[in-house]
């Protein structure tokens with residue numbers, strides 16, 4: 532029922548892709564814990580034959596995520612990297628890819644350390660400047676990879692402008708929408724060909740599951756995604772799909788609180804003497820604040836900031852917090868804190884990392900939905916302990 536576009540986001544997040552079970556009335560999509568399905572006659576099945584190819588719990592999740600992104604077709608994967616890998620499976624040797632220079636470390640790693648060996652070429656550019664993206668394009672460019680807001684500097688890339696450039700070169704434009712979620716930003720509406728997600732983050736929302744997704748409006752592209760999804764086999768189990776489905780039901784209310792808390796903390800950090808710079812697109816001081824306000828409905832729950840501190844002192848700050856947990860990942864209800872230089876972005880060689888603006892004093896925080904005054908007090912006591 533609620534896949535229908537006449538329903539608003541909050542309604543679709545709870546109902547899209549899901550109907551009460553016809554036989555029992557059970558409200559929630561069951562966890563279909565089986566690998567295979569009875570056939571009525573050889574080759575005649577009821578839509579499912581083997582769970583790598585398709586599973587009813589996964590079907591509901593795929594329909595739910597597609598509806599939230601405003602897309603026709605959704606595919607779920609065992610991780611965000613499984614989804615990203617599926618896009619790269621479409622490329623052929625000799626192809627060229629243009630990507631933003633501060634992509635997630637794992638995306639940088641699969642590009643440069645896995646696919647590099649298959650004679651693909653990758654250029655990492657400052658995509659906040661459409662001129663740089665345009666200048667990096669070649670006749671052989673088949674994929675333009677956008678992450679916005681970027682990780683961890685929260686730069687904003689103009690999705691519509693970048694998709695237009697990709698179109699001119701007949702290249703596919705794919706947006707990693709993990710940080711914003713479809714509640715705040717819908718790249719397909721802005722002209723992107725496909726959207727990818729780490730469902731592990733805000734979509735799941737409770738730090739209890741790893742998953743990924745791809746959504747597109749293009750049937751042919753979806754068929755290709757489906758072919759590689761089934762052939763490579765990075766598919767999620769039904770229990771994981773169930774957990775993400777439970778998560779997306781509360782995505783709008785969680786995101787509202789994430790955004791409110793992040794904005795309050797970013798403002799507090801910006802006026803703090805121990806902090807040199809705050810990266811949050813909701814701040815008027817952010818260089819792309821206007822663009823963010825245009826293409827996003829709010830500014831998200833991630834805040835990065837740079838302390839006037841060494842690598843060791845910064846490590847002490849993130850180790851001293853008590854409410855914020857020192858951990859990688861993001862997007863759960865609880866606040867997390869980390870040091871990109873030694874954790875999420877350690878895979879990027881130091882010179883490249885610093886050149887991209889990821890200096891030693893940088894801290895990234897995933898702002899949870901706790902009481903914001905407790906979060907401020909926690910950071911203050913960590914600063915006091917580490918920088919005394």
Ligand SMILES: Cc1ncc(COP(=O)(O)O)c(C=O)c1O
Nearest residue numbers: 610611612635707709729731742
């Ligand atoms: C922006 C972004 N994209 C993709 C991924 C990869 O997702 P996963 O860890 O679910 O494989 C991550 C993980 O941190 C991420 O932050």
